[in-house]
Amino acid sequence: MSLCFQNISHTYEKETALIDINLSAEEGEILCLLGQSGCGKTTLLNLTAGILPLQRGKILLNGDELASSNYHPPPEKRPVGLVFQEGALFPHLTVEQNIAFGLTNKSSRKRIVGELLDQIGLSGYEGRYPHTLSGGQQQRVAVARALAPEPKVLLMDEPFANIDIMLRRHLREEMRTLLKARNCITILVTHDPEEAIETSDSIAIMDKGVIIQHGQADILYEAPVSRIAAMLIGDGVLLKAQRANGVYETAFGHFPDKWFKAHSSVSGSQNCEVLIRPNQIALSEDLSGLLITDVRRTGQSQLATVLSPEGQSLTLHVEKDVNWQVGQKVKLSANSDSLIAF
Ligand SMILES: Nc1ncnc2c1ncn2[C@@H]1O[C@H](COP(=O)(O)OP(=O)(O)OP(=O)(O)O)[C@@H](O)[C@H]1O
Numbered sequence: 281m282s283l284c285f286q287n288i289s290h291t292y293e294k295e296t297a298l299i300d301i302n303l304s305a306e307e308g309e310i311l312c313l314l315g316q317s318g319c320g321k322t323t324l325l326n327l328t329a330g331i332l333p334l335q336r337g338k339i340l341l342n343g344d345e346l347a348s349s350n351y352h353p354p355p356e357k358r359p360v361g362l363v364f365q366e367g368a369l370f371p372h373l374t375v376e377q378n379i380a381f382g383l384t385n386k387s388s389r390k391r392i393v394g395e396l397l398d399q400i401g402l403s404g405y406e407g408r409y410p411h412t413l414s415g416g417q418q419q420r421v422a423v424a425r426a427l428a429p430e431p432k433v434l435l436m437d438e439p440f441a442n443i444d445i446m447l448r449r450h451l452r453e454e455m456r457t458l459l460k461a462r463n464c465i466t467i468l469v470t471h472d473p474e475e476a477i478e479t480s481d482s483i484a485i486m487d488k489g490v491i492i493q494h495g496q497a498d499i500l501y502e503a504p505v506s507r508i509a510a511m512l513i514g515d516g517v518l519l520k521a522q523r524a525n526g527v528y529e530t531a532f533g534h535f536p537d538k539w540f541k542a543h544s545s546v547s548g549s550q551n552c553e554v555l556i557r558p559n560q561i562a563l564s565e566d567l568s569g570l571l572i573t574d575v576r577r578t579g580q581s582q583l584a585t586v587l588s589p590e591g592q593s594l595t596l597h598v599e600k601d602v603n604w605q606v607g608q609k610v611k612l613s614a615n616s617d618s619l620i621a622f
Pocket residue numbers: 292293295296297315316317318319320321322323324471
């Protein structure tokens with residue numbers, strides 16, 4: 281089974297929300313749409329769910345049309361489940377009635393609800409009403425309700441956004457296990473990079489209605505196609521530079537070409553930005569170098585702030601093998617040839 285978006289574009293009156301989206305996900309895959317507010321994530325979900333009619337392009341499920349510009353089945357006729365930011369459970373229905381809401385076959389109802397309650401860890405909560413549940417429990421019930429009719433596609437729009445951070449991590453793990461067991465295709469919308477990395481199998485990074493990069497988190501981390509992609513996935517700082525004669529001149533020293541990935545070096549002479557991920561740069565003592573003005577030990581690494589001769593500050597994650605101190609003077613060097621520039 282696969283879900284395929286082909287040449288999807290969408291415009292709201294004057295505003296273009298999606299431009300020529302091409303994307304696909306396979307059976308059992310959790311695909312995350314990651315991007316800043318307003319980049320078009322919810323619009324793509326709504327087109328898939330049937331909340332919005334498709335204006336251009338096609339959505340195919342296993343090769344068959346799920347929707348196109350002249351085929352628009354209503355949401356209830358699509359094999360698609362939907363979970364919103366707020367569970368939106370029916371307040372007057374019990375947990376059991378909420379989960380069973382979309383089930384038509386009475387004989388299998390009890391069994392399906394029982395199995396789902398077990399999987400979401402809420403067995404015994406059948407008769408409770410939504411207002412007596414915590415936020416996390418309500419979201420679990422919302423997911424169970426969406427999964428009960430066994431949709432082929434599950435759409436989740438920031439489902440953990442209103443849940444506190446500790447529980448959110450736990451819930452993400454739980455949901456990933458549940459979704460993998462169900463084997464449906466999940467599209468998860470988030471603007472939280474950590475959630476995208478930890479929950480999904482692949483990530484589509486969106487910006488201004490366009491998918492700028494799609495792939496596994498590690499590829500996106502190591503080889504982002506642009507500064508926006510770089511800053512959306514993983515920690516890092518961007519440092520202004522000018523490249524000339526095989527050297528990137530920065531306020532914090534000269535970075536030679538050999539510190540950079542071969543294919544990602546900016547060519548010729550030009551202004552650019554160097555991406556520095558945690559632990560890509562090492563410090564070494566240099567009495568005529570950059571002054572360390574602050575050091576914080578984070579457990580995994582050290583956050584060291586250095587001052588350029590012109591008074592600019594740069595804070596970097598550096599290895600914790602040397603305990604750097606405020607007042608020491610240092611120079612920067614690359615730990616490997618893995619820097620990239622845009
Ligand atoms: N009903 C609407 N009418 C007009 N413009 C809309 C409508 N819905 C969304 N838009 C616009 O379309 C663009 C994409 O919106 P969308 O809600 O899809 O983005 P998003 O990435 O989901 O944002 P967020 O993360 O804030 O939910 C935005 O510029 C938004 O202002």
